[in-house]
Amino acid sequence: MTIQPIAYFSTPLQSKFGVPRQSGLCPSLQGIVTLQPQWRHAEALKGIDAFDYIWLIWGFSENVEAQKRCTVRPPRLGGNISMGVFATRSSFRPNNLALSSVRLTHVEWDAPEGPLLYVEGADLMDGTPIYDIKPYLPFTDSHPQAAAGFVDSVEWHPLQVVFDTPLPDTLGEQQRNTLTEVLQQDPRPSYHHDAQRIYGMTFSRHNIRFYVDQGMLHVVEITPA
Numbered sequence: 001m002t003i004q005p006i007a008y009f010s011t012p013l014q015s016k017f018g019v020p021r022q023s024g025l026c027p028s029l030q031g032i033v034t035l036q037p038q039w040r041h042a043e044a045l046k047g048i049d050a051f052d053y054i055w056l057i058w059g060f061s062e063n064v065e066a067q068k069r070c071t072v073r074p075p076r077l078g079g080n081i082s083m084g085v086f087a088t089r090s091s092f093r094p095n096n097l098a099l100s101s102v103r104l105t106h107v108e109w110d111a112p113e114g115p116l117l118y119v120e121g122a123d124l125m126d127g128t129p130i131y132d133i134k135p136y137l138p139f140t141d142s143h144p145q146a147a148a149g150f151v152d153s154v155e156w157h158p159l160q161v162v163f164d165t166p167l168p169d170t171l172g173e174q175q176r177n178t179l180t181e182v183l184q185q186d187p188r189p190s191y192h193h194d195a196q197r198i199y200g201m202t203f204s205r206h207n208i209r210f211y212v213d214q215g216m217l218h219v220v221e222i223t224p225a
Helices: 149-153 173-184
Strands: 007-010 030-035 053-059 097-108 116-120 129-135 160-163 199-203 206-213 216-224
Touching: 053 116, 160 173, 173 199, 173 206, 173 216
Parallel strands: 160 216
Antiparallel strands: 007 030, 007 129, 030 116, 053 097, 053 129, 097 116, 199 206, 206 216
């Protein structure tokens, strides 16, 4: 079977470093779904604006050439314990496919690029190919009492984020709030614990440099990308 993207995703996160590890972890993180010309018609989206959430089926485009294995090391377990690939949401999957539930805020029907879907809470990087879109149905898709395997046994504590450098005028309050949400999730590889190491990521065309020490993430530099 050959599948082709029906849309592409736009987001402030221009590289996979810093992208939330699950959808919904950064609820204010905004993104836009732009349909490909073949599907760039209002008829293809008729009725979608009546749903609060949608499913995006997309591709791990940065991992296409990565070696695939039967076991992976989930970040939630510190990156040191192996689990079966099908018991995780690792990005290193046999067919590079992913599934995310995102909040649909609105549809811009008359955009020059065709109808645009505005969403929040996605865990996709900028330019990610999307292969399908489906509505989220609470009565079948939500199972709040379900067991979550090894995830239930590991407590997760978001980092406290401190800006040691002034926020530039090119990043507004909403973007600062979103950046804070992203950084709280600790973008570092889960097995990194060097308090002296400076990390960098790209957010909304800015280079963000930070270090983490004793549960606090310090942003030390923000420059235009």
